[in-house]
Amino acid sequence: xxxxxxxxxxxxxxxxxxxxxxxxxxxxxxxxxxxxxxxxxxxxxxxxxxxxxxxxxxxxxxxxxxxxxxxxxxxxxxxxxxxxxxxxxxxxxxxxxxxxxxxxxxxxxxxxxxxxxxxxxxxxxxxxxxxxxxxxxxxxxxxxxxxxxxxxxxxxxxxxxxxxxxxxxxxxxxxxxxxxxxxxxxxxxxxxxxxxxxxxxxxxxxx
Amino acid sequence: xxxxxxxxxxxxxxxxxxxxxxxxxxxxxxxxxxxxxxxxxxxxxxxxxxxxxxxxxxxxxxxxxxxxxxxxxxxxxxxxxxxxxxxxxxxxxxxxxxxxxxxxxxxxxxxxxxxxxxxxxxxxxxxxxxxxxxxxxxxxxxxxxxxxxxxxxxxxxxxxxxxxxxxxxxxxxxxxxxxxxxxxxxxxxxxxxxxxxxxxxxxxxxx
Amino acid sequence: xxxxxxxxxxxxxxxxxxxxxxxxxxxxxxxxxxxxxxxxxxxxxxxxxxxxxxxxxxxxxxxxxxxxxxxxxxxxxxxxxxxxxxxxxxxxxxxxxxxxxxxxxxxxxxxxxxxxxxxxxxxxxxxxxxxxxxxxxxxxxxxxxxxxxxxxxxxxxxxxxxxxxxxxxxxxxxxxxxxxxxxxxxxxxxxxxxxxxxxxxxxxxxx
Amino acid sequence: xxxxxxxxxxxxxxxxxxxxxxxxxxxxxxxxxxxxxxxxxxxxxxxxxxxxxxxxxxxxxxxxxxxxxxxxxxxxxxxxxxxxxxxxxxxxxxxxxxxxxxxxxxxxxxxxxxxxxxxxxxxxxxxxxxxxxxxxxxxxxxxxxxxxxxxxxxxxxxxxxxxxxxxxxxxxxxxxxxxxxxxxxxxxxxxxxxxxxxxxxxxxxxx
Numbered sequence: 097x098x099x100x101x102x103x104x105x106x107x108x109x110x111x112x113x114x115x116x117x118x119x120x121x122x123x124x125x126x127x128x129x130x131x132x133x134x135x136x137x138x139x140x141x142x143x144x145x146x147x148x149x150x151x152x153x154x155x156x157x158x159x160x161x162x163x164x165x166x167x168x169x170x171x172x173x174x175x176x177x178x179x180x181x182x183x184x185x186x187x188x189x190x191x192x193x194x195x196x197x198x199x200x201x202x203x204x205x206x207x208x209x210x211x212x213x214x215x216x217x218x219x220x221x222x223x224x225x226x227x228x229x230x231x232x233x234x235x236x237x238x239x240x241x242x243x244x245x246x247x248x249x250x251x252x253x254x255x256x257x258x259x260x261x262x263x264x265x266x267x268x269x270x271x272x273x274x275x276x277x278x279x280x281x282x283x284x285x286x287x288x289x290x291x292x293x294x295x296x297x298x299x300x301x302x303x
Numbered sequence: 304x305x306x307x308x309x310x311x312x313x314x315x316x317x318x319x320x321x322x323x324x325x326x327x328x329x330x331x332x333x334x335x336x337x338x339x340x341x342x343x344x345x346x347x348x349x350x351x352x353x354x355x356x357x358x359x360x361x362x363x364x365x366x367x368x369x370x371x372x373x374x375x376x377x378x379x380x381x382x383x384x385x386x387x388x389x390x391x392x393x394x395x396x397x398x399x400x401x402x403x404x405x406x407x408x409x410x411x412x413x414x415x416x417x418x419x420x421x422x423x424x425x426x427x428x429x430x431x432x433x434x435x436x437x438x439x440x441x442x443x444x445x446x447x448x449x450x451x452x453x454x455x456x457x458x459x460x461x462x463x464x465x466x467x468x469x470x471x472x473x474x475x476x477x478x479x480x481x482x483x484x485x486x487x488x489x490x491x492x493x494x495x496x497x498x499x500x501x502x503x504x505x506x507x508x509x510x
Numbered sequence: 511x512x513x514x515x516x517x518x519x520x521x522x523x524x525x526x527x528x529x530x531x532x533x534x535x536x537x538x539x540x541x542x543x544x545x546x547x548x549x550x551x552x553x554x555x556x557x558x559x560x561x562x563x564x565x566x567x568x569x570x571x572x573x574x575x576x577x578x579x580x581x582x583x584x585x586x587x588x589x590x591x592x593x594x595x596x597x598x599x600x601x602x603x604x605x606x607x608x609x610x611x612x613x614x615x616x617x618x619x620x621x622x623x624x625x626x627x628x629x630x631x632x633x634x635x636x637x638x639x640x641x642x643x644x645x646x647x648x649x650x651x652x653x654x655x656x657x658x659x660x661x662x663x664x665x666x667x668x669x670x671x672x673x674x675x676x677x678x679x680x681x682x683x684x685x686x687x688x689x690x691x692x693x694x695x696x697x698x699x700x701x702x703x704x705x706x707x708x709x710x711x712x713x714x715x716x717x
Numbered sequence: 718x719x720x721x722x723x724x725x726x727x728x729x730x731x732x733x734x735x736x737x738x739x740x741x742x743x744x745x746x747x748x749x750x751x752x753x754x755x756x757x758x759x760x761x762x763x764x765x766x767x768x769x770x771x772x773x774x775x776x777x778x779x780x781x782x783x784x785x786x787x788x789x790x791x792x793x794x795x796x797x798x799x800x801x802x803x804x805x806x807x808x809x810x811x812x813x814x815x816x817x818x819x820x821x822x823x824x825x826x827x828x829x830x831x832x833x834x835x836x837x838x839x840x841x842x843x844x845x846x847x848x849x850x851x852x853x854x855x856x857x858x859x860x861x862x863x864x865x866x867x868x869x870x871x872x873x874x875x876x877x878x879x880x881x882x883x884x885x886x887x888x889x890x891x892x893x894x895x896x897x898x899x900x901x902x903x904x905x906x907x908x909x910x911x912x913x914x915x916x917x918x919x920x921x922x923x924x
Contacts, residue, residue, distance in 0.1 A: 112321060112377055114733060119329025122740025126748065126816045127333065134824065141824075141833045156813065163809035170733055181502075188370035192363065195333045203341065203348075212348045295802075319528060319584055326536025334540065388709075395577035399570065402540045410548065410555075419555045526735060526791055533743025541747065595916075602784035606777065609747045617755065617762075626762045 109179045113187065117173070120191045121166045124198055128155050128162075131202040151205035157284070158201040161221055164291070165194065165228070168258075172232055177242035183235060190227040196220060214272035214280040222262035229258050257297055260290050316386045320394065324380070327398045328373045331405055335365050338409040358412035364491070365408040368428055371498070372401060372435065375465070379439055384449040390442060397434040403427060421479035421487040429469035436465050464504055467497050523593045527601065531587070534605045535580045538612055542569050542576075545616040565619035571698070572615040575635055578705070579608060579642070582672075586646055591656035597649060604641040610634060628686035628694040636676035643672050671711055674704050730800045734808065738794070741812045742787045745819055749779050752823040772826035778905070779822040782842055785912070786815060786849070789879075793853055798863035804856060811848040817841060835893035835901040843883035850879050878918055881911050 132151045138144035169190075173179075179187075200217040207213040232255035235241050236248060243251070264286050272280025339358045345351035376397075380386075386394075407424040414420040439462035442448050443455060450458070471493050479487025546565045552558035583604075587593075593601075614631040621627040646669035649655050650662060657665070678700050686694025753772045759765035790811075794800075800808075821838040828834040853876035856862050857869060864872070885907050893901025 109377075109381070112325060112381070115322065115736065116325050116329055116373065116377075118733065118737050119326060119740060120333050122737055123330055123333035123744055124336075125812075126741050126744035127336070129745075129748070129817055129819050130337075130751075132817075132820045134827075141828050141831045145824075145833060145837065155817070159809070159813040159816070163813070166737060167805060167809075170730075170737075174730070174733075184374060188366070188374075191332075192366040192370070195366070196336055196339075196362065198336050199339045203352075206341075207348050210348045212352060216352065316584075316588070319532065319588070322529065323532050323536055323580060323584075326533060327540050330537055330540035331543075334543070337544075391581060395573070395581075398539075399573040399577070402573070403543055403546075403569065405543050406546045410559075413548075414555050417555045419559060423559065523791075523795070526739060526795075529736065530739050530743055530787065530791075533740060534747050537744055537747035538750075541750070544751075598788060602780070602788075605746075606780040606784070609780070610750055610753075610776070612750050613753045617766075620755075621762050624762045626766060630766060 109184075110173065110176060113179050113184060114170075114173050117169060117187060117191060118166075120195050121162060121169070124195050125159060125162045125166075127198045128158050128201055131155065131198065131205055150208050154201050154205035154208065157204075158197060162194065162197060165224055168228055172228065172235070175242055176235055176240045178240060180238065180240060182238075183231060183240060186227065186231050186234065190224065190231065193220060193224045193227065197224075208281070209277055211272040211277050211280070214277045215269045218265040218268045218272070218280065218284075222265035225258065225262040225265065229255055229262075232258070254294075254297065257294055260294065261287065264290060316391075317380065317383060320386045320391060321377075321380050324376060324394060324398060325373075327402050328369060328376070331402050332366060332369045332373075334405045335362050335369075335408055338362065338405065338412055357415050361408050361412035361415065364411075365404060369401065369404060372431055375435055379435065379442070382449055383442055383447045385447060387445065387447060389445075390438060390447060393434065393438050393441065397431065397438065400427060400431045400434065404431070415488070416484050418479040418484050418487070421484045422476045425472040425475045425479070425487065425491075429472035432465065432469040432472065436462055436469075439465070461501075461504065464501055467501065468494065471497060523598075524587065524590060527593045527598060528584075528587050531583060531601060531605060532580075534609050535576060535583070538609050539573060539576045539580075541612045542572050542615055545569065545612065545619055564622050568615050568619035568622065571618075572611060576608065576611060579638055582642055586642065586649070589656055590649055590654045592654060594652065594654060596652075597645060597654060600641065600645050600648065604638065604645065607634060607638045607641065611638075622695070623691050625686040625691050625694070628691045629683045632679040632682045632686070632694065632698075636679035639672065639676040639679065643669055643676075646672070668708075668711065671708055674708065675701065678704060730805075731794065731797060734800050734805060735791075735794050738790060738808060738812060739787075741816050742783060742790070745816050746780060746783045746787075748819045749776050749783075749822055752776065752819065752826055771829050775822050775826035775829065778825075779818060783815065783818060786845055789849055793849065793856070796863055797856055797861045799861060801859065801861060803859075804852060804861060807848065807852050807855065811845065811852065814841060814845045814848065818845075829902070830898050832893040832898050832901070835898045836890045839886040839889045839893070839901065839905075843886035846879065846883040846886065850876055850883075853879070875915075875918065878915055881915065882908065885911060 132148060132155055134141075134144050135147060138147060197220060200213075200220045203213045204217045233252060236251050236255065241248075241251065264284065268280040268283040271283050339355060339362055341348075341351050342354060345354060404427060407420075407427045410420045411424045440459060443458050443462065448455075448458065471491065475487040475490040478490050546562060546569055548555075548558050549561060552561060611634055614627075614634045617627045618631045647666060650665050650669065655662075655665065678698065682694040682697040685697050753769060753776055755762075755765050756768060759768060818841060821834075821841045824834045825838045854873060857872050857876065862869075862872065885905065889901040889904040892904050
């Protein structure tokens with residue numbers, strides 16, 4: 097009931113919290129396939145499969161997004177020495193938005209040509225990314241991080257640099273409304289360059 | 304077949320029981336999103352998404368409830384040194400009611416303005432909370448608890464104090480029928496104050 | 511690629527096999543709730559919930575059955591020192607029948623008054639139980655069991671005694687066809703006495 | 718954030734990556750049962766269950782396929798000493814195709830007499846198998862493999878021999894189109910002989 101900060105008690109917390117989080121990630125990512133469904137009004141199977149291309153596309157995007165967020169979550173929690181109460185609560189809110197992602201994915205697969213669908217998807221993924229940054233900064237500031245104090249300032253900078261991810265998603269919302277929904281989605285491709293840049297930045301001082 | 308009380312055998316039990324329980328919690332919490340579905344009869348996507356607010360609201364409530372119960376379950380099992388047969392059975396009954404929660408959540412999202420929906424939801428969550436208290440008291444009385452004997456009486460009091468949670472849910476049922484369904488749901492907000500009070504109470508002697 | 515019988519390699523097998531099996535059990539048991547659905551043709555929510563009693567009943571039966579099988583599986587694998595190739599294959603076939611159980615559960619909830627529904631359910635659960643006995647006997651005969659040789663014969667007898675479980679399920683099939691579907695389901699109650707008897711028998715020599 | 722190659726950090730990676738992968742495998746394999754559904758237009762339950770034979774057949778095939786891929790994945794990761802960034806990405810792509818398998822399974826159960834259904838299923842399973850070989854070869858070439866250098870060349874040959882599995886699946890596609898869909902599915906039976914042959918080959922040098 098108490099979670100006193102003994103070495104063993106804290107370790108237990110961390111293990112079971114990551115196991116629970118892994119479960120939510122794994123289930124959310126595997127539920128995505130339920131959104132891919134053959135329309136019953138198409139008599140020809142070959143054409144019906146062709147009609148599914150937008151849904152398969154949104155499956156691929158969301159698998160990549162959730163998979164990437166899992167990697168980031170995994171790195172964050174791999175650096176912690178234990179989990180405290182507030183981080184447990186933040187993690188639950190974070191997981192609530194991860195677990196919600198199959199819904200915007202379904203909407204994107206069915207209504208990908210409407211700006212509302214792009215906005216819903218971008219908003220949800222941006223919130224997850226912002227909450228990830230909040231958890232990183234919190235854990236650095238509250239002594240949950242397992243590393244030495246000398247790297248602390250650099251860590252904080254790296255954590256804030258990750259705000260580039262939600263920035264891309266949020267910027268895609270006005271693009272979807274003002275230019276076109278496909279332009280908003282195309283803008284997400286920027287993330288393929290943001291990721292490696294962040295990785296490079298976060299490793300410069302570690303060598 | 305025997306689960307003889309060797310140190311190793313009992314530890315194995317505890318690990319696999321918590322892993323199985325974590326699985327049920329993680330799946331139940333992630334299945335909640337399947338209840339959020341766009342009505343096919345609404346031509347405008349923006350309005351269709353607006354119509355989903357009650358379902359998103361019930362998603363948020365249930366994610367918070369299941370997430371909180373997971374934290375409590377996690378604390379309970381984190382304090383045990385092993386699991387015995389009766390506790391395994393109690394835990395299965397407990398998980399049956401946790402795994403059932405997506406159904407009342409769906410009903411609440413679709414029929415939130417009817418008292419039966421509020422009552423079903425409140426009854427299910429109250430039963431989970433009562434079973435949680437039963438498991439706490441059982442594990443204290445049957446030597447499953449890893450801590451010292453001197454804290455035993457205090458632990459028992461803390462466990463019983465958690466009956467405040469089902470009390471709030473059960474009280475919301477007559478409120479939903481006699482006043483209004485939304486008043487019953489509003490009453491659940493009381494839990495935001497009950498939780499911290501319980502945490503404070505349970506830690507007073509530990510310092 | 512080889513799974514050579516080093517101590518460490520085999521231990522890894524056992525852990526990951528139990529984790530995978532736990533996952534299938536936890537998911538199958540949590541998917542059961544998807545079978546409980548409100549009919550859209552019933553205007554009154556109170557009555558619609560009343561109509562769900564057979565579905566809630568089949569949810570409860572299947573949660574108890576899968577939960578009990580999980581306990582038995584957990585005991586079986588808890589006694590092993592490692593897992594070999596044939597047992598891995600048997601376990602996959604076993605899990606295929608465990609993972610199938612949500613379907614007969616759905617049929618039982620919707621067509622519980624037809625003998626075919628009772629027969630399908632009883633056949634599926636009986637096959638799971640028989641495969642569990644096969645895995646027990648195999649692991650005793652092929653040196654996978656972690657215990658001493660002196661208890662081997664007793665273990666084999668205990669394993670065979672578990673055939674009482676599928677016997678009850680198989681006997682319920684002719685009862686459902688010749689007498690009545692509800693009589694077949696009522697016969698399952700016998701298992702509440704078979705379980706404790708088996709537990710008592712399996713522990714007599716261990717004291 | 719860094720995943721520096723300390724012994725402990727890398728070990729953590731491997732454990733959580735296998736746990737996440739096991740989760741995706743376990744969920745995908747258990748979601749298969751959702752494809753087995755009774756048609757509502759068939760009044761007689763006995764006949765309705767008879768109509769389900771193709772769906773039960775595709776359930777059995779996919780359970781065997783996913784289960785077998787899990788065993789291969791399990792062997793691959795059991796031989797690694799740690800996981801690096803590229804392998805994590807490859808594993809996510811691999812899991813995306815594993816998690817997609819319930820969809821081709823559903824199509825095969827409903828349209829098993831059309832060559833497109835056989836082709837979709839064969840293509841998906843072949844891609845998973847090819848990605849498995851790619852991950853094996855990558856991990857051998859990049860020092861992720863825990864074993865000695867002297868077996869390296871033999872390992873590489875064994876890994877490439879596993880291309881026999883996607884070869885069978887890919888060959889079944891022209892058979893399904895040119896001869897008949899059932900002939901394509903029948904050709905998959907070849908895998909029952911390929912598996913043991915691969916096992917024999919991979920063990921010859923291990924003594």
